[in-house]
Amino acid sequence: MPQVTIDGQTINVPAGTLVVEATKPLGTHIPVFCYHPKLQPVGMCRMCLVEVGTPKLDPATRQPVLDEQGNAVINWMPKMQTGCTTVVSEGMAVRTKTPAVAEARRSILEFLLTSHPLDCPICDKGGECPLQDHTLNYGPGNSRFYVQSKFHNEKVVPLSPLIMLDRERCIQCARCIRFQSEIAGEPVLGFADRGRGLEIVTLDEPPFNSNYSGNTIDICPVGALTSRDFRFTARVFELNDHPSVCQQCSGGCNIYIGARDNDIKRITPRQNEAVNEIWISDKCRFVHHYATAPERLTTPLIRAESDLKPVSWYEALNFIANRVRPVLGEGGGKTIAGLAGDRVSNEDLYLFQKLFRDVLGSDNLDHRVGWSLWNAGQELVKHFGAGIGTNLGELTKNTTILVLGADPQNEQPVMRLRLSKAAGQGANLIVANGRVTKLAAYAKQSLVYKYGAEAYFLWGIVRSVVDADAAKTKRVRGADDLVQNLTLSVAACAEKAGVSAATLQAVGKAFAASENGIVLFGRELMFAMQDDPAVQAALEALVLLSGHFGKQDNGVIGLYPHNNSMGAVDMGVLPDSGPGREPTRNVGLSARDMGLKAKVLYVVAADPATQDPKFRNPGFLIVQDLFLTETAQKADVVLPAASWAERDGTFTNTERRVQYFARALTPKQNARADWEIIRDIALHLGAQWKYDSASDVMNEITKTVPQYAKMEHARLRVTARRRSSVQTVGGDSPEPVLIALGELYGETSGVQWPSSSETNEDAEFEVQFAAPKEDTPAADPYLAVTRSLMDRGSLIQYSEIVQPRIPAAVVEINSHDAEEWNIADGDRVKLTLDTKPPRVLELPAHVDGQVPQGVLAVANNLDGTMNLPMGARAKVEKVN
Amino acid sequence: MFQGLSALIKGMLTTGREMLSPPVTYQYPEIKKPVPPRFRGRHELKRHPDGLEKCIGCSLCAAACPADAIYVKPAANTDAERYSPGERYAASYEINLLRCIFCGFCEEACPTGAIVLEHDYELAYYDRRSAIITKEQLLVAPPESDMSTPRAAADPGNLYAAIPPVKGGIEPVNIVEMAKSK
């Protein structure tokens, strides 16, 4: 660790540290513009100039020369150096407070301001702008220029439907360009022209079409890039930034809800080095309008004759109690069923299942509707979930990451950033799916298996682990039997899976030999798990025999679709498993059967009617939602729920991290938090429940769900703090400082629950061979259902601004297939699916190399592609 | 005793003098007392000579206000509907005169000289709501009747000078001229 002297104080910092970073522990903050801790240094703006010297060495002895006092003599470099590109060396001395440094900073700022408009009062960055802050702290007090003599440039340049560029304000630091190429991996921004004419342009069509584009607004050190959603709607210092957690995917990105006038003005990222660092996706940032949409339900409704009529809460709850009690009397709770979407909080879900199990005496509970229909592998997560402390963004070369059947770019966007970061740091990223995804571009090895042959693929890897004599049997039972029963050879598996035997062997060897191993499985593999139990058996065998479980940086991560898919299972909203993922004695009806057998159905935050055209009111239907959904239109009682921004609670992300979100707004009119409504129903049915807040419910959860012990709100809240509106450089605020300033702290937030293999270090697990399902050979191509970040999902429709970013539906076809079927790129094709009754889609073809032969990939939930059945076979015809 | 008597006479004399001097009472509200020029009464939102509103909706007045009396909601100017020079204007501007302490900080904070505390001191209302005065009440009449806002932009696309140039101050160097003269 080199020792450096900064303004006379010495400090030891790791080798390779940059001068700008080395000074931070001493409280000395060097102002920067182009440098950002998350980006590679480029040294473009010269704001960070400091005086740097190295010890003078005696030419003969190569030892530092000492002066009379015994101090090393420093050779000061003749010119100042940029602190952001200078790496510390042993004995280096740095001066940051000399008049020369102050003069350099003053000059750079004056230079930047020559062509900077006098816009602060109307600029959306004003109040959190590094250029403002630095000018105040280090800049010249006076201007030597007429305002009129300033250089002018275009002010309103729409860079994309989401982002506006003000060319006058750009200081040409290239942070936005570098973010897009280094972090997002979508290099769609660039500089054009030079000198005064230099400008940011998008090289993309549609313009600036990146899933992560909004982050450039945050890291831009000036107000050159502004959000078209937030533009001119409030000043940043008027906002109350409430800590929250994003509801748009299962990644659980930490955010601030910037609220004013009981409205969400903007969403910005909240630093959490273990979840999203400082990034969020555009979905997270721009799809919040549903929470404050005027279409929201604001009062309870009950069906009188044929119409839904507004009533008071008292009437609605009485109505429910009067209708439910007789049903309870007749058949017990057997004919009452509940469906809760996995978007609501743990507190809501816990009370929901408690209402059914304790008050109604029913196990007919489920959360698997919509995208969650695919959810599987919960047992794997319970037992082998990646160990506590695993941080995907910090994995390095001693870890092998196996990503199976997943497309994080579109489904858990920020997770993709962290996986590609890990790959950049040397982690051995292996990506396997039935098609090529964006993540594969970062992989050391990218494999494309045949859809439907996942079990063969995985058994092939297990076989190669065994063949390489790399199988570990510590804490594993039945390993010998498995080896005996696993008669499939690597070559046979490889052939079935459509990959080469050598690759399977290489993957198996690399995974087993790696010090740490993590398996991430996504929606497409979960579909296979539901289709064929052998897939889960093979995955379990792979994790167990490679010994990668029960400790940090080892285990599995299921990439589920929704923000609280994990919590829904933890809380026991399943017909066969209760709180704490304990199997229940009785097995109730699952979502698929409820419609047929239930008489009373209570639906919370789910819309089964849009997915199932046959959905009907089973007799008495209670719907609790934000909007009058299609299901709600069929209901007898509709209860208005409060949005996530209007109440507090916890979500559990897909890495099993429980995170607290605070209340930012007051609920719309009569809307109430979901847990509150469920409690009131229970009270009206005679239960003796005493919960006055979501924290009360969580306190009970800490006692009844062993994994959630010690997860009281008070504890989770400590790291989820409000942001104070005024920030200064290097100020000693305990809050994470603004992203644009580049002043970050290693904040993490939230608590992970441990998997059973980690809680109980002696527990043994059984491996078993399960033969893969015999596939029925089909002549027609396989329909792979994919997902795009923005789609016609029920909540996205309320955000007008993102509508242009919803792609048009296309069917992706392999170029060889296309040639054979005589289809050219852009042709319209007709797909006839082998469902019953057959379904016909007519879509434009997109011929590319992303899908293998025999596969058609179509994104679900776009115009004309609602509710596609994964794995269907499709006949393809060209439409003339 | 003499002392007491003289004091009494002195007092009576003063009373007598005041009795005979002309009255100072103004017949308010028929007659209004002029206020000093720097009197801080009810606010007004000023206009530029061309009728455009000076207020650019920056909320700096609201930020400076110690009584939290000002509410500003901004919006963007368009070529079809121009309210103020530059990109931004105040879509709504309210001052709660019951909160206001007439300190004038808002006037001091305003970068465009839009908000000025003027001489109206007749600030009594029958209900609390009407003490919240809106932008329509605050905004002065345009210099000519055809100069009202919003109106179509005279110079479409020019959204530059939100802040008018400052008069006086140090003599700036005009780099453009300098470059030309060399």
Ligand code: SF4
């Ligand atoms: S970018 Fe910063 S310095 Fe420039 S006008 Fe905006 S707030 Fe002012």
Ligand code: SF4
């Ligand atoms: S737009 Fe912002 S981030 Fe991009 S180069 Fe200009 S100042 Fe830098």
Ligand code: SF4
């Ligand atoms: S005069 Fe003072 S108290 Fe009144 S609005 Fe202005 S800043 Fe606020």
Ligand code: SF4
């Ligand atoms: S009155 Fe002045 S300070 Fe207040 S919003 Fe308008 S321009 Fe800004």
Ligand code: FES
């Ligand atoms: S040159 Fe160092 S921060 Fe820009």
